[in-house]
Amino acid sequence: xxxLKNTSNLKRLDQQNMFNTGAVIVANDTDRFNYVRLAEKCxxxxxxxxxxxxxxxxxxxxxxxxFDKIITMESYEQNQRFFTATQEKTEWRxxxxxxxxxxTPYDRTLLLDADLFIQTDALxxxxxxxxxxxxxxxxxxxTTGHTYKMKFGKTQxxxxxxxxxxxxxxxxxxxxxxxxxxxxxxxxxxxxxxxxADAPLRNDYAFTVACHLMGGYGQRHFDxxxxxxxxxxxxxxxxxxxxxxxxxxxxxxxxxxxQRIKSDLHMQNKLSLFERINESG
Numbered sequence: 001x002x003x004l005k006n007t008s009n010l011k012r013l014d015q016q017n018m019f020n021t022g023a024v025i026v027a028n029d030t031d032r033f034n035y036v037r038l039a040e041k042c043x044x045x046x047x048x049x050x051x052x053x054x055x056x057x058x059x060x061x062x063x064x065x066x067f068d069k070i071i072t073m074e075s076y077e078q079n080q081r082f083f084t085a086t087q088e089k090t091e092w093r094x095x096x097x098x099x100x101x102x103x104t105p106y107d108r109t110l111l112l113d114a115d116l117f118i119q120t121d122a123l124x125x126x127x128x129x130x131x132x133x134x135x136x137x138x139x140x141x142x143t144t145g146h147t148y149k150m151k152f153g154k155t156q157x158x159x160x161x162x163x164x165x166x167x168x169x170x171x172x173x174x175x176x177x178x179x180x181x182x183x184x185x186x187x188x189x190x191x192x193x194x195x196x197a198d199a200p201l202r203n204d205y206a207f208t209v210a211c212h213l214m215g216g217y218g219q220r221h222f223d224x225x226x227x228x229x230x231x232x233x234x235x236x237x238x239x240x241x242x243x244x245x246x247x248x249x250x251x252x253x254x255x256x257x258x259q260r261i262k263s264d265l266h267m268q269n270k271l272s273l274f275e276r277i278n279e280s281g
Contacts, residue, residue: 020106020107020108021052021106021107021108021109021110021127022052022053022054022055022068022104022105022106022108022109022110023043023046023050023052023053023054023055023109023110023111023112024054024055024056024057024100024103024104024106024109024110024111024112025039025042025043025054025055025056025057025111025112025113025114026056026057026058026096026097026100026111026113026114027039027056027057027058027060027114028058028059028060028096029060033270033274034274034277034278035114036056036058036060036062036064037277038114038115038273038274038277039056039058039114040064040066040067041114041117041241041277041280042054042112042113042114042115042116042117042118043056043066043067044066045117045118045119046110046112046118048243049118049119049120049121050110050118050121050123050124050127052110052127053068053069053106054066054067054068055067055068055069055070055071055104055105055106056069056070056071057071057073057096057099057100057103058070058071058072058073059072059073059074059096068105069105071103071105073096073099073103095184095201095203097111097162097180097203097207098177098178098180098181098184098203098206099177099181100177101167101169101173101174101177101178104169107168107169108127108166108167108168108169109165109166109167109168110123110127110164110165110166111162111164111165111166111167112163112164112165113162113163113164113266115266115267115268115270115273116163116164116229116264116265116266116267117241117246117264117265117266117267118264119244119245119246119261119262119263119264119265120262120263120264122227122263122264123166123227123264126166126224126226126227127166130168131166131168131222132167132168132170132171132172132173133165133166133167133168133170133172133173133176133222134165134166134167134222134223134224134225135160135161135162135164135165135166135207135211135222135223135224136160136161136163136164136165136223136224136227136228136229137149137158137159137160137161137221137223137224138223138227138228138229139161139228139229139231140228140229140230140231140263141231141232141233142230142232142248142259142261142263142265143232143236143248143250143252143257143259144252147228152194152196152205152208153194153195153196153197153205154195154196155194155195155196157194157208157212157218158208159204159205159208160204160207160208160211160222161204161229162203162204162206162207163204163229163266164224164229164266165207166224172214175214176207176210176211176214176222177210179209179210179213179214180203180206180207180209180210181206182210183205183206183209183210184201184206187201187206190205190209194209229264229266230261230263230264230265230266231265231266231268232248232250232261232265232266232267232268232269233268233269234268234269235250235251235269236248236249236250236267236268236269236272237249237250237269237272238267238269238272238273238275238276239258239276240276241273241276241277241280244262245260245261245262246260246261246265246267247259247260247261248260248261
């Protein structure tokens with residue numbers, strides 16, 4: 001495997017000093033979307049609100065002054081995703097998340113998607129705790145004001161979101177990342193076992209199964225407690241991407257609403273999101 005690897009002895013987070021804590025974003029450009037540019041916008045907000053360095057993990061040839069480190073990884077088979085709103089398929093290079101444990105240059109890592117914009121310091125206290133592994137399970141819908149848990153496949157287990165993970169260099173974290181990679185390597189088997197769709201390959205599903213197995217078949221959860229991921233669905237349009245807020249538009253009961261979001265926000269409507277990214281230059 002190419003890139004940087006942390007080969008030092010496993011260390012524990014110093015709760016007072018937060019030594020060697022940083023964020024990692026995995027982003028790979030496609031023919032349609034410039035995910036590295038999106039990752040730069042995400043990184044700038046992490047640096048502003050959390051005051052930690054941000055490294056990029058990518059298969060792309062990248063030069064950027066935004067990132068603390070740019071870490072190259074081996075290329076992998078392409079995935080595809082389907083946009084319901086426009087009835088089109090597009091390339092989706094979302095794999096590689098399970099390799100971040102080996103590639104991160106930090107002792108404590110905030111792993112996040114490039115489409116999760118950090119606009120508050122809400123995650124700081126979670127970075128200062130000493131959980132070896134924590135992942136998002138609660139989701140907050142700003143268009144309804146409701147917090148919920150997404151259900152996973154026909155088993156109706158609670159889904160974990162690989163959108164946001166916090167972990168230490170530790171045996172537990174390594175085992176969960178290794179198990180998630182094992183699930184991806186044997187995706188057809190776990191699709192049948194847990195009864196979920198076999199395409200596209202999803203990191204969320206791989207980490208959900210890994211956490212279920214490593215937690216003793218659901219006896220232990222690895223939630224980021226007290227933090228619900230603010231999430232806008234595929235049908236929510238992004239109207240503005242400002243420094244510390246995002247303007248969205250959505251429909252409810254045949255009426256259109258516009259709302260300014262000042263919390264952190266995960267934006268699933270990539271078509272609308274990249275329109276705004278392209279406008280910003």
